[in-house]
Amino acid sequence: MPGMDTLYQVSALNTAYAATIDGDRLEDWPGFFHADCLYKITTAENVRRGRLAGIIYADSRGMLEDRVAAIRRANIFETHAYRHVIGMASILNEDADGIRAEAPFLVVRTMRDGQMTLFAAGRYQDLLRPDETGALRFAERVVICDSPRFDTLVAIPL
Amino acid sequence: MDDGATILNTHHWPAGISRVPFWVYQDPAVLRAEQKRIFEGPVWHFLCLDVDIENHGDYRTTFIGDMPVVVVRGEAGALHGFENRCAHRGALIAFNDDGNTKDFTCAYHAWRYDLQGNLCSVAFQRGVGGKGGMPAEFDLRQHGPRKLRVDSIGGLVFGTLDPAAPTLEAFLSPPIVAKIKRVFNRKLEVIGRFTQHLPNNWKMYAENIRDTYHASLLHLFFTTFKITRFDQAGGVTISPDGAHHASATIGKGIETQSVYKDQGIRSDNEEFLLRDDSFLASNPEFGDDIQLQNVALFPGTMLQQLYNSLAVRQTVPRGVDGMDLHWTFVGFADDTPEMRKMRLKQANLAGPAGYVSMEDGCIGNFVQRGVAAASDEIAIVEMGGYESESQNTRATEASVRGFWKNYRRLMEI
Ligand code: FES
Numbered sequence: 066m067p068g069m070d071t072l073y074q075v076s077a078l079n080t081a082y083a084a085t086i087d088g089d090r091l092e093d094w095p096g097f098f099h100a101d102c103l104y105k106i107t108t109a110e111n112v113r114r115g116r117l118a119g120i121i122y123a124d125s126r127g128m129l130e131d132r133v134a135a136i137r138r139a140n141i142f143e144t145h146a147y148r149h150v151i152g153m154a155s156i157l158n159e160d161a162d163g164i165r166a167e168a169p170f171l172v173v174r175t176m177r178d179g180q181m182t183l184f185a186a187g188r189y190q191d192l193l194r195p196d197e198t199g200a201l202r203f204a205e206r207v208v209i210c211d212s213p214r215f216d217t218l219v220a221i222p223l
Numbered sequence: 224m225d226d227g228a229t230i231l232n233t234h235h236w237p238a239g240i241s242r243v244p245f246w247v248y249q250d251p252a253v254l255r256a257e258q259k260r261i262f263e264g265p266v267w268h269f270l271c272l273d274v275d276i277e278n279h280g281d282y283r284t285t286f287i288g289d290m291p292v293v294v295v296r297g298e299a300g301a302l303h304g305f306e307n308r309c310a311h312r313g314a315l316i317a318f319n320d321d322g323n324t325k326d327f328t329c330a331y332h333a334w335r336y337d338l339q340g341n342l343c344s345v346a347f348q349r350g351v352g353g354k355g356g357m358p359a360e361f362d363l364r365q366h367g368p369r370k371l372r373v374d375s376i377g378g379l380v381f382g383t384l385d386p387a388a389p390t391l392e393a394f395l396s397p398p399i400v401a402k403i404k405r406v407f408n409r410k411l412e413v414i415g416r417f418t419q420h421l422p423n424n425w426k427m428y429a430e431n432i433r434d435t436y437h438a439s440l441l442h443l444f445f446t447t448f449k450i451t452r453f454d455q456a457g458g459v460t461i462s463p464d465g466a467h468h469a470s471a472t473i474g475k476g477i478e479t480q481s482v483y484k485d486q487g488i489r490s491d492n493e494e495f496l497l498r499d500d501s502f503l504a505s506n507p508e509f510g511d512d513i514q515l516q517n518v519a520l521f522p523g524t525m526l527q528q529l530y531n532s533l534a535v536r537q538t539v540p541r542g543v544d545g546m547d548l549h550w551t552f553v554g555f556a557d558d559t560p561e562m563r564k565m566r567l568k569q570a571n572l573a574g575p576a577g578y579v580s581m582e583d584g585c586i587g588n589f590v591q592r593g594v595a596a597a598s599d600e601i602a603i604v605e606m607g608g609y610e611s612e613s614q615n616t617r618a619t620e621a622s623v624r625g626f627w628k629n630y631r632r633l634m635e636i
């Protein structure tokens with residue numbers, strides 16, 4: 066049984082992750098990941114069927130930084146914001162490879178005109194390892210959305 | 224009756240194919256007429272992949288416009304398709320995305336259909352204990368869901384409801400068939416499926432996938448990051464009837480600023496460089512220099528080859544001001560692990576979050592909202608002239624005109 070300390074650290078990381086995206090501090094978002102990492106947004110159906118593609122697929126922190134740069138400088142979309150509600154994480158396993166954890170999430174999207182939508186619901190499937198300072202970082206974060214359908218577009222990461 | 228003539232009683236459309244009135248994106252009567260004349264008309268619609276229904280009894284459910292349909296693999300590899308509507312009281316016959324079955328039994332009152340959609344039994348047809356049951360003259364063979372003609376090309380399964388439609392290959396035309404077969408040349412494998420809801424009339428997306436003019440103007444990813452695409456040539460091949468198009472970008476691949484960085488040449492502004500451009504490595508796999516090929520099939524299907532990112536996009540209208548875009552990302556069954564990894568990384572380019580496609584998710588909605596009070600105003604579609612012939616430039620709206628040419632013909636509007 067993993068200790069409360071692990072659960073606390075993972076929960077704190079999730080809270081900080083949500084606050085970073087929702088607070089529009091996207092430049093800090095890649096910092097939650099190791100230089101070698103996997104970040105992917107996919108759906109429960111794809112996972113169930115062993116289909117590996119995602120709508121965002123990054124296998125390095127550099128690719129995450131590029132995502133942010135593209136959102137800031139290149140891509141065109143209407144201003145909107147997310148509000149993540151991340152549930153209590155489950156610590157599935159902890160060994161030399163790292164901590165395997167899972168947490169449910171809801172994301173509400175608020176548009177410029179005030180329209181609010183339940184934009185995504187699902188679970189994070191994570192592999193966490195400490196960085197050189199001892200702080201937990203994501204070696205893997207797979208965002209598994211319950212719905213196969215995405216409204217309009219996905220610019221800001223989930 | 225919602226047909227072109229009735230619609231024109233209350234609406235005006237200037238002659239020709241280079242002007243489009245905005246009411247076509249707004250009027251529910253137009254959408255109803257489209258269901259009859261385009262979706263159920265002499266047009267072949269993409270339904271699924273051959274590999275989705277590989278084995279006897281495999282089926283998949285999808286849509287032709289508003290109409291739910293079932294596509295089935297029958298005996299000896301035969302393809303069948305029929306409306307997903309029970310002949311009794313109209314319930315869905317199959318209500319899963321896919322599956323494998325010996326036959327289909329409607330959940331409501333257990334009327335049973337074979338794999339071809341023929342009604343083969345009615346529960347309690349003779350009643351129970353001599354009471355009830357169907358009238359003696361009720362003939363199973365006279366009842367059943369509407370049947371589709373189904374055919375496939377390059378592993379892509381298409382269906383049409385119209386017995387008078389030409390063959391699939393004739394409908395597509397030889398130049399378009401050649402473009403399809405260039406990419407879809409061996410066994411496919413699905414690597415991901417996603418649906419993107421677009422808050423716009425479906426025809427705005429049908430125009431968008433034919434609109435080669437907007438690509439470098441709306442989608443700024445490549446230019447922002449100074450990704451030099453050695454696109455020496457390109458152009459648009461349009462089927463003789465104007466219905467379908469294939470755009471190609473021909474070149475020696477792409478070169479990113481990191482090439483210059485590696486050579487010690489500093490860029491003016493390093494913050495506009497990609498940190499990890501490994502996903503833009505060029506791996507030609509079709510034996511030619513065509514880097515990008517987008518095939519738009521009438522009315523709303525797009526077959527995408529964006530470097531090594533291969534996908535089929537299927538348009539399903541959802542009311543007059545919405546649509547679902549079904550993305551099926553594919554690779555080949557014989558992909559090397561390296562090629563498969565490249566496809567996963569290049570899926571970043573196009574999709575609901577695609578670097579060079581996400582804008583298409585909102586741009587139709589900008590139009591839908593922009594024209595809210597402008598039903599009787601018109602859009603201008605005159606880049607590259609007034610016709611819909613093939614052109615050796617992408618700064619043209621010829622393919623968009625080709626869409627409207629066929630739309631007006633089928634709608635008789
Ligand atoms: S609706 Fe299908 S059996 Fe009654």
Ligand SMILES: [Fe+2]
Pocket residue numbers: 431437438442579580583
């Ligand atoms: Fe586009």
